[in-house]
Amino acid sequence: MTPLLEADRLSKSFGGLHAVKDLSFDVREGEMLALIGPNGAGKTTVFALLSGFLRPDGGDIRLRGRSVLGEKPHAIVARGLCRTFQIVRPFPRLSVLRNVMVGALARHPQLRAAEARARAVLEEVGLARAHDRPAGGLTLAERKRLELARALATEPALLLLDEVMAGLNDAETERIVDLVRRINGRGVAILLIEHVMRAVMALAQRIVVISGGERIAEGAPDAVARDPRVIEAYLGDEHVDAAPA
């Protein structure tokens, strides 16, 4: 069976600096895959490439076997891939509901249908009571959930989550972990960038580790955690304390 997403020898450099180099991996239908690596490893660049915001210098990206190379971000959303941003980007002066409706409109062009869909998603992420507040006034934890809700409203087959837990306290992280697991349980495949190792270990079925834009390890969480190359890559990094022991 063809994987849902195939990244095939992706490369991207900025002014001679290789951000991503010959990187290949795939995400299967319904899977939860984590992409980890030290700071500056190129994780966010990978997301930008997959979602069409950046064009790779080399390599190919296939969704369900069809190349999406050169397609604009909105077209890729229509194909069933949606991303969130590490630094959340709400539409600050629009209400929470209308924020989510923007995403829902990708599948339901009628405002009425999009609104119904958006309300259902808000219910699911636990933001229903905040629906008429302007998004600019939410707390960080709420904004992270809004970011997730908007992406979810586009009804993706594959959801790219860029550090949706960063900066949250334990209780808030717990809630998001539950939420992400529930979404995955509905059959939505998830590709996760995360620094919170506890969450990665709890959630991911498979982990791809990159460093310096290259893949250095891949496998089940406990195998990856014991991999000497991974431990070495994390040594000296500020997140060494967060790395699995």
Next chain:
Amino acid sequence: MLAALLVLPAVASSYIVTVFIFIFFYAYLGQAWNIVGGYAGQLSAGHAAFVGLGAYTAVVLSMWAGVSPWLGMFVGAALSAGLGAVIGFLGFRFGLRGFYFVLLTVAFAEICRIVALNVDAVGGALGLYITFTGNPWQFQFQDNRVYYYVALALLVLATGVVALLERHRTGLYLAAIREDEVASEALGVDAFREKMLAMVVSSFLTGLGGTFYAYYLFSLQPNAVFGIPLSVEIIIRPIVGGAGTLPGPILGAFILSPLQEFSRLYFSGGGWHGAHLIAYGVLLVVVVLFLPQGAYPYVRRVFGRARA
């Protein structure tokens, strides 16, 4: 409200009718600008170009080919929409944002102005004068009140278009683009297409207004119809009233046009020419500092409280 406006000319003096014509007309232009400037947040400071192009087209067609301005106004609007598409295409394709887009629109308007100034066939610097015949087929009316109804109809048209946008996903998409274009694209919005649509509709409506401008004032000067000051007049009403809201441009016009009349009546007599523009400037500064969303949200709050 609309009913009151419909019967107003029957009871009001000719002067009041004239004031209302200007209110409607500038509210109309403001509403047209609002689509691209307010909803989509693409600050065009060159909308005068569309007024001028629309006006010149209708007048020239009528003078040279005897085409009725009623038809000419749609030709002019179509040409304006074409110009809008060119500006939009260049600006949006090359990713010009904020100030750079402002400059691009100003540069195009200025080029139009310089061309009109230098093409003798369209009157050059002197511009074009329309001889009064009073023939309705020529967009000329003996009775001021007809202009009143035409201006009102234009305003209703533009407001209807914007209301339609609000009821359609394009309205929400434009607002999302204004708030954060990159985030909107990540959620499936084809930002380029939506912005182009906004620009073309906006410039079409603005161009349509050009014909009214020409046949109400009976003259066309390049510096007046293509100049930066007219662009400022177009922008300031929606900004003051509330950009990106349906009633904003209308509210702004009802605030500003009487102000303009007032200062024209009381100040310009003694050589105080710029007084109303100083007032505009002060108002703009005040709005930016204290009411960044314009007067409408504030007015709505006050009325909401009164009702509750």
Next chain:
Amino acid sequence: MAVGLSLIFGVMRVVNFAHGDMMVWGMYLAWLLAARLGVDPYLGFVVCALALFVAGVLIQRGLVDRIVDAPHEMQILLMLGVALVLENAALLAFGPEPRRVRSVLSGVTVWLGPLFVDVARLVTFAVAVALTAALSLFLFRTDIGRSIRAAADNTYGALVIGTDVARVYAIAFGVGAACVGAAGALVAPLVPFEPATGLARSVTSFNVVIVGGMGSLLGAFIGGLLVSVAESLGAVLLAPSLKELLSFSLLIVILLVRPAGLLGRRG
């Protein structure tokens, strides 16, 4: 003149629409000094620069400071408002007639090698070069100049190392305004001026700054030369009244191809 604009934009990313009108005020101040007190504009420009410095600091502190973090559009509108006030205040104060300032140097010409040169133009050019050089020295050799450049590079970083960013901004805006004021006074003896020219001058100087490169002093200088060349070429090739056509076309092309300008850094 564009040097001042470039400085303000480069440091604060604030687009000063009031620029041309500040220049017009510089011209009128020079005119007032010359007409009322008999001060030659080539001396008076110092006073004009000082006055505009104060005005610049006040505008920055009182208005721009409040919305430095607001969207770009709001700043554009704010400065447009300031421009309208300044322009029409000048109109009220001085009337719409064009004015001209006489200097002792007006009409004096010398042979400079094979060239027959207007001394007034020569002096204006020389002072402009000297001012640009002085400004570069100020920016690169003094502490406050370094802070300005640091703030331009990275507001957050400057905050971290303890720079009083608001003060630096005020000074930068003031210095920018002072440059314009001086430029106005220096140009005043050469061309007649009137209040209505302010916004047009702003547009021209944006043109210069964009062509040369935002935030680059050398760029502003080169931009000034290029735009003048384009306008002269336009005047020769097309018609004198069409000269601006070429410079606006140049602006559009530069905007599309290299929006940061020829020497600007890409944002």
